[in-house]
Amino acid sequence: MDTIASLFSFITTPVSWIIVQFHKLYGAIFGPDTGWAWGLSIVSLVVVIRICLIPLFVKQIKSMRNMQALQPKMKAIQERYKNDRQRQSEEMMKLYKDTGTNPLSSCLPILAQSPFFFALYHVLSKIASGDTIGVLNQELVNSAREAHIFGAPIAAKFMDSEEKVAALSASLTDVRVVTAIMIVLMSASQFYTQRQLMQKNVDLTVKTPYMQQQKMLMYIFPLIFAVTGINFPVGVLVYWLTTNVWTMGQQMYVINQNPTPGSKAQDNYLQRLLKSVSSHGEVRGRRRRSVVQAIVAKGADRNDNERKFFAGLAKAGFAAQADGTVIKSDTVTADAEAGSAARRQQPKRQSKAQRQSGGTHQTGEAKPSLEKQQDTPPKPAGKSSPATPRQAKSGQRKGSQRPKHPSSKK
Template structure:
């Protein structure tokens, strides 16, 4: 392993030496500030070099988003056959040239640098030269403390080893625990922000399940393995997590995934500022609706007296039919209903009391 990564040892150590030479002009060359800032600067430099990979990650996420309708169709079609569903998903990825693991590219790309820094700090803790760090620089780095903890010390180190580095075991463990917690929380929040704000939750895909799993797995991994990381490595990983968090917040705010919560929030912000450009099809549809409303003739409002006059003088065909029907029904009803034109209802009732014959309402048919 050392033979394979030996070129990276030289690269990492050379970068640290150059940054240390610069910060030694501002701080004491043996101070934790000079060495700690050198490690932080190493992270910033690596992350700047990884920006093209980050852009590729964003494009891969967009491609995954474009495949969401097809993924949903596959899920509905093979709802009861999970194996066939997975096969069809893999086939879709292959045909579209999309790799769901592209989101892990930045992490995979910095893994060799992470391993190299880990080994360089281990060499420093043992007092051995490594790469461009000669014995004088190694001794200087061993004296550097960050918040009271040597940059080459670990949580699991013995009290004797920590004392040989000029610190106490309590200081080392307190600093490492705090940094491990911050490192795990920053990783969890980064993944949670991605899942809750920048993913279309209407479609469940294996990609989403993978991201959800990483949201819980990575923080646990950092917490478990962090106790074996030197303080300098914890500084490295905490810095890269904070960089990732800030970079992701910037991208989600400026260029969110269509259909996500962040996209809706961005649309609302642009609409409030008057900068939202509407879809031409939506504009034409809205104009057509407004024209139809304007062309529609609204009925004129009439007074009660006018409505009564209109209803009396100009009966409709429907009302004539209704009157004829009512008259026919009244004729069949016989003497249960009083005749409209043959006398008042009072005289009809009086005739019934006297027992006299009743006048028929309609002439009988011969």
């Protein structure tokens, strides 16, 4: 670990400078040699680094959304070449290249933090040995060696010997208890962050290599932290626990406010939005209006969550507009009520006998004959009207009869 940390020694000077600047601030409040002053300086270092990494986090979110949009195509490739793994991998790589998607973008924040992580490890290792590094002079190094966080020096490790811990004015039991608790919290926070991402912000119905990768990371990263954490100084554990908590809060914000389309989180978000529209009669907030505007623009390409949201709006008597607003629409409600009323008032289906007779209603009353309804003049006696059709005998076809052939008998 010391060899790896030495590779990032070029960044130890800016890291140590940031820590010293925050130590001046917190030292004036809590005292320069306290664990609060040095511990909060490390926490503030994390905050500065994570603020600088926000553009990478945004890129990570966009890459994950692209991966979600590609999942149907990835599923089709997987089913088409399910017996040819090599061809399947080639088609996947081609799809990534054509769409400009990088499946490893989800690891960008962690990779970008690695130089700062190892630089801090290198700084704390020098503090433990009493050597100056970066902008830390001997006075600051001695002050940091005396700083304890819940009885554990910030430069002590879980695997340190009792003699080394005693040289830092601490007991081995205190160091191991504090480091063990911090390792557990660090691993648990990492696992929870990845788990809530998998359960709420992705579509688990589609099995793709990307989903398998995310599921694998959910178990691998906490295991890595648990195994390697015993070799980290207390100050590095503070750093990594803080960045995990930051990531967890950042992920919760994204899930609640900007969920992935088609995910469970989107369904919960749209239901909250529907409840707000029903209560206030409008879409409150520019960001919410942009969400409604994007859903309206999708047209027939809306997912199930978005169609459910629009159905809820119609049921509440609202219609979404292209600019993201909603209007009170009586037509939507009237159409819905008319449709339900029409379904309730459909006439009963008549039997075959009723259709043939044509004279019986559902109530059993006979239809009045057409001849009876018309006021026709009386026929002259002894003469028959040539226009009046002959009454059909039993077994004969009703209606006009075909004329007989002249040679036939009358």
